[in-house]
Amino acid sequence: xxxxxxxxxxxLAVLVMALGFFAELPALVPVGLTLTLWFAAVGALxxxxxxxxxxRLRVVRxxxxxxxxxxxxxxxRPVDVRVEVRLPGFLSLPYAVVTERVPFALEREAGxxxxxxxxxxxxxxxxxxxxxPPAPGRVRFEGVRLRxxxxxxxxxxxxxxxxxxxxxxxxxxxDAGGKPATTKRHNLLPPPxxxxxxxxxxxxxxxxxxxxxxxxxxRTIAWKVSARRDRLVTKExxxxxxxxxxxxxxxxxxxxxxxxxLNALARLIEIAAAVAQANTAVRDLTGVCLFDExxxxxxxxxxxxxxxxxxxxxxxDAGGxxxxxxQARVAAxxxxxxxxxxxxxxxxxxxxxxxxxxxxxxxxxxxxxVLPRPTLRDTLHPxxxxxxxxxxxxxxGAAIASLALYFAxxxxxxxxxxxxxxxxxxxxxxxxxxxxxxxFFPRRRRLTALRKRLAALLSVRHGLAPGGLAALxxxxxxxxxxxxxxxxxxxxxxxxxxxxxxxxxxxxxPEKVAVLARAVTQAVGKGHDNELFVLxxxxxxxxxxLEPLLAAVRVARARHHxxxxxCPWPPGLPSPNSPEEPAHPFHGTGGAAGLPRALRRTxxxxxxxxxxxxxxxxxxxxxxxxxxxxxxxxxLILDRMERLRQMGxxx
Amino acid sequence: MTKRDEAPAEYDGARDxxxxxxxxxxxxxxxxxxxxxxxxxxxxxxxxxxALLFRWRGGPVLVLAALLLLVASRAQGFDPFLLAARSVxxxxxxxxxxxxxxxxxxxxLPPRAPSPLAEALLALGTLAFCAGFYRLQSLHVRLFPPDPxxxxxxxxxxxxxxxxxxxxxxxxxxxxxxxxxxxxTVLAEGFWLWLRKQETTLDLADSSWRGLLAVWLxxxxxxxxxxxxxxxxxxxxxxxEALLYLQDVVWRETRxxxxxxxxxxxxxxxxxxxxxxxx
Numbered sequence: 001x002x003x004x005x006x007x008x009x010x011x012l013a014v015l016v017m018a019l020g021f022f023a024e025l026p027a028l029v030p031v032g033l034t035l036t037l038w039f040a041a042v043g044a045l046x047x048x049x050x051x052x053x054x055x056r057l058r059v060v061r062x063x064x065x066x067x068x069x070x071x072x073x074x075x076x077r078p079v080d081v082r083v084e085v086r087l088p089g090f091l092s093l094p095y096a097v098v099t100e101r102v103p104f105a106l107e108r109e110a111g112x113x114x115x116x117x118x119x120x121x122x123x124x125x126x127x128x129x130x131x132x133p134p135a136p137g138r139v140r141f142e143g144v145r146l147r148x149x150x151x152x153x154x155x156x157x158x159x160x161x162x163x164x165x166x167x168x169x170x171x172x173x174x175d176a177g178g179k180p181a182t183t184k185r186h187n188l189l190p191p192p193x194x195x196x197x198x199x200x201x202x203x204x205x206x207x208x209x210x211x212x213x214x215x216x217x218x219r220t221i222a223w224k225v226s227a228r229r230d231r232l233v234t235k236e237x238x239x240x241x242x243x244x245x246x247x248x249x250x251x252x253x254x255x256x257x258x259x260x261x262l263n264a265l266a267r268l269i270e271i272a273a274a275v276a277q278a279n280t281a282v283r284d285l286t287g288v289c290l291f292d293e294x295x296x297x298x299x300x301x302x303x304x305x306x307x308x309x310x311x312x313x314x315x316x317d318a319g320g321x322x323x324x325x326x327q328a329r330v331a332a333x334x335x336x337x338x339x340x341x342x343x344x345x346x347x348x349x350x351x352x353x354x355x356x357x358x359x360x361x362x363x364x365x366x367x368x369x370v371l372p373r374p375t376l377r378d379t380l381h382p383x384x385x386x387x388x389x390x391x392x393x394x395x396x397g398a399a400i401a402s403l404a405l406y407f408a409x410x411x412x413x414x415x416x417x418x419x420x421x422x423x424x425x426x427x428x429x430x431x432x433x434x435x436x437x438x439x440f441f442p443r444r445r446r447l448t449a450l451r452k453r454l455a456a457l458l459s460v461r462h463g464l465a466p467g468g469l470a471a472l473x474x475x476x477x478x479x480x481x482x483x484x485x486x487x488x489x490x491x492x493x494x495x496x497x498x499x500x501x502x503x504x505x506x507x508x509x510p511e512k513v514a515v516l517a518r519a520v521t522q523a524v525g526k527g528h529d530n531e532l533f534v535l536x537x538x539x540x541x542x543x544x545x546l547e548p549l550l551a552a553v554r555v556a557r558a559r560h561h562x563x564x565x566x567c568p569w570p571p572g573l574p575s576p577n578s579p580e581e582p583a584h585p586f587h588g589t590g591g592a593a594g595l596p597r598a599l600r601r602t603x604x605x606x607x608x609x610x611x612x613x614x615x616x617x618x619x620x621x622x623x624x625x626x627x628x629x630x631x632x633x634x635x636l637i638l639d640r641m642e643r644l645r646q647m648g649x650x651x
Numbered sequence: 652m653t654k655r656d657e658a659p660a661e662y663d664g665a666r667d668x669x670x671x672x673x674x675x676x677x678x679x680x681x682x683x684x685x686x687x688x689x690x691x692x693x694x695x696x697x698x699x700x701x702a703l704l705f706r707w708r709g710g711p712v713l714v715l716a717a718l719l720l721l722v723a724s725r726a727q728g729f730d731p732f733l734l735a736a737r738s739v740x741x742x743x744x745x746x747x748x749x750x751x752x753x754x755x756x757x758x759x760l761p762p763r764a765p766s767p768l769a770e771a772l773l774a775l776g777t778l779a780f781c782a783g784f785y786r787l788q789s790l791h792v793r794l795f796p797p798d799p800x801x802x803x804x805x806x807x808x809x810x811x812x813x814x815x816x817x818x819x820x821x822x823x824x825x826x827x828x829x830x831x832x833x834x835x836t837v838l839a840e841g842f843w844l845w846l847r848k849q850e851t852t853l854d855l856a857d858s859s860w861r862g863l864l865a866v867w868l869x870x871x872x873x874x875x876x877x878x879x880x881x882x883x884x885x886x887x888x889x890x891x892e893a894l895l896y897l898q899d900v901v902w903r904e905t906r907x908x909x910x911x912x913x914x915x916x917x918x919x920x921x922x923x924x925x926x927x928x929x930x
Contacts, residue, residue: 003795003796004796005785005788008712009711009781009785012711012712012715016715016719017862017865018862019719019723020862021858021859021861021862021865022858022859022862023723024726024856024858025719025722025723025726026726026765026770026847026858027686027722027725027726027765027769027770027773028718028719028722029770029843029846030770030771030773030774030836030839030840030843031715031718031770031773031774031777031778033774033839033842033843033865034774034775034777034778034835034836034839034840035774035777035778035781036869037835037838037839037842038778038782038832038835040869040872040873040876041831041835044876044880047880048880051880051883051884051887052883052884052887055887055889094824095794095815095819097795097813116815116816116819117816117819118819118821147795147813149789149794149795151786151789151815151824152782152785152786152789153785153788153789153793153794153795154785156795156796347889347892348891348892348895352881353888353892353895353896353899354895354899355899355903357903357906360906364910366914367914369918369921370914370917370918370921371921372921372924456895456898456899456902457895459898460891460894460895460898461891466898466901466902467909467912467913468898469898469899469902470902470906470909470910470912470913471913471916473910473913474910474913474914474916474917475913475916475917475920476917477917477920477924478917
């Protein structure tokens with residue numbers, strides 16, 4: 001809290017006072033006393049401001065687009081963020097610097113995120129900037145960073161004023177063709193003459209006129225037309241049985257990987273949202289089933305505007321999900337999480353509340369047998385300490401026993417005397433090595449201290465029981481899970497290992513196949529009419545584990561439902577439908593310099609092969625597989641809906 | 652351009668602080684003249700003025716050092732130049748040849764104690780100069796300490812020094828300082844007058860006894876104030892802060908037992924995972 005300037009001033013004031021008293025220079029005493037009293041008064045006032053007044057600050061955040069304040073944002077559309085910091089009551093801060101923390105899920109386009117000046121007594125600090133959410137999901141505004149100093153610059157305090165606002169980012173609106181809307185989209189009924197449900201039925205909208213057939217109900221006869229044509233003509237009405245489309249959207253860890261907005265999940269959400277909107281526009285029913293490795297979230301098919309809003313909200317929430325794995329490295333996550341927590345939760349990391357004791361950080365390392373994958377260093381580090389202690393106890397015991405025997409006029413045996421002579425120096429050496437390790441390689445010690453502070457914070461934030469702090473300190477898997485949850489909650493991107501120690505891909509998520517198969521079977525069981533099931537899922541890593549899903553699809557096909565699969569495709573790789581086939585990975589790469597190129601080719605080849613296998617597996621059942629890299633995935637799904645309509649008409 | 656078209660001139664707080672500092676230096680000059688220091692009275696104000704002109708960070712240190720020299724020489728009745736030269740000579744001699752006996756300086760002026768008014772003026776001038784000078788520094792040089800972190804948008808660039816905009820320095824704060832400084836000076840002078848009356852029967856010089864008394868009173872007062880402020884801060888803890896504090900206390904009290912329990916649990920979980928992997 002005290003700055004260098006403050007320290008200098010305090011030392012000078014005390015020095016002047018001390019010289020006045022002890023060097024018998026009385027003229028200096030009032031000068032020193034005045035400076036010291038002034039400093040103490042400034043310090044006390046600043047402490048009150050930093051601890052009491054700051055707590056009363058209120059942050060008001062307004063999100064607005066070109067039409068006014070909004071609660072939800074649209075992906076890709078700019079939003080104006082206005083932040084006001086107020087201090088109700090008569091208290092005030094003479095000078096404060098407020099810095100907005102722009103969420104990770106927003107891209108700032110213009111405007112300033114920092115402002116400064118006095119706050120309180122009717123004065124507010126405000127700032128405004130324009131930002132753009134790149135992808136559907138959620139945006140979390142944490143609050144503002146606040147920096148305070150007294151006017152002389154003797155004291156400094158930095159804290160964070162939390163003002164959490166969560167705003168949904170909805171996918172871009174699309175029209176019936178699946179393209180982004182450019183015209184008015186509020187006409188629920190089509191213009192006269194346009195018939196979207198081209199199946200004749202018992203609806204109220206006129207579809208067509210045809211000659212009267214015996215058996216047609218008299219109320220359907222178009223009397224005026226019949227009189228004009230001099231023969232009976234019957235009116236045909238639209239069908240009231242619209243088509244049903246159920247979208248199974250993959251939200252497993254395999255599609256969550258990658259930067260937010262650029263990962264496969266973002267593309268899948270876009271496709272699902274566009275199809276849902278296009279279907280609702282033509283009054284078809286759309287259901288959504290979100291699935292991952294463990295569970296299914298289902299929204300039953302419907303076609304109301306409210307249902308569409310619910311569906312889009314659900315998709316937007318799914319778009320913000322972050323990948324997690326139990327095999328994440330705690331050592332990689334702790335510094336990141338601590339840096340973030342230091343910025344956003346400084347009041348929970350204060351040394352007077354969240355202490356780091358000396359013993360656990362310096363003298364009590366975790367033994368290797370509780371670590372998931374201990375390294376040589378993990379084994380050596382505690383071994384030096386505990387081994388040193390054991391050798392010390394043995395050596396001291398042997399020395400005492402030897403001395404006792406010697407004083408009892410018995411010659412101690414040579415091994416015992418030797419252990420007594422060598423044991424204590426050896427223990428001292430080992431303990432010295434351990435301490436030197438701690439001093440010269442402070443990373444592990446630092447990590448332990450950071451981990452303790454974070455464990456206390458996470459235990460409170462996640463509502464763990466009083467033993468939660470110790471559990472997080474000792475159990476790596478537990479800590480990794482909570483760290484990922486903390487970082488994901490706050491939308492902080494974090495590194496994850498893609499492969500385990502044996503080189504297996506960690507994010508293939510094979511469990512999701514069984515979950516998806518079960519969901520499809522249930523949907524088939526509850527379907528009433530010929531429906532379209534769209535499986536928007538990443539199956540490329542699972543070509544050899546599709547059997548349960550293929551069985552479920554077989555059931556759906558046997559019940560005359562239509563099924564299609566949309567697979568996400570890694571961004572940057574050439575589409576599998578593009579004509580050029582990648583050459584052999586190492587053909588013409590130019591040695592080591594061309595390694596990235598060779599790797600890229602290898603990846604492209606691997607994905608093409610996987611795509612081909614998935615396509616072949618589903619083609620046997622008559623199920624088309626579409627690659628989401630193609631810009632027209634939505635159109636292809638809607639075409640399939642159209643074909644369903646045509647089939648209904650032919651029947 | 653008409654007068655109405657002109658933009659309103661922004662208030663410049665720096666100018667007022669410069670005026671305040673100059674006034675404070677004048678007060679110091681007055682006090683030093685009253686102490687009969689002759690032309691040497693000009694030394695601290697001159698140093699202060701130069702520091703103001705060139706925005707030296709060490710301005711208050713220079714002024715205080717000059718004051719110290721003048722007051723010390725006046726109290727002993729020495730010529731300040733001779734005292735400074737003699738001090739430097741003695742220091743060098745002590746460094747090069749070790750401690751030796753040094754003959755006393757000849758007294759050029761009779762020793763004289765300053766009047767309370769001169770003391771008060773000197774204290775007021777020093778305080779006003781230091782406060783005003785450091786406030787000017789926060790407008791011209793830097794208010795916050797340097798931040799070692801890098802800017803989020805520019806990872807290769809560290810943020811520059813943060814200065815307070817001169818337009819935000821209001822006239823009110825200058826006036827408040829002009830009012831508060833005499834109040835603090837009067838309090839300090841009152842305290843000093845009370846201290847002057849204190850005498851001791853111990854084998855100590857009265858001035859040293861007063862010094863000890865001041866240290867105890869000021870230190871004790873600071874400790875009591877710190878304790879009170881901390882107690883108040885603890886009463887105002889938020890729910891999360893209080894929960895964290897209690898949880899930390901529980902952990903510190905039982906951490907040995909908890910560590911043993913959770914290490915065994917972690918070991919059991921790890922063993923189960925390895926077995927499952929093998930299976």
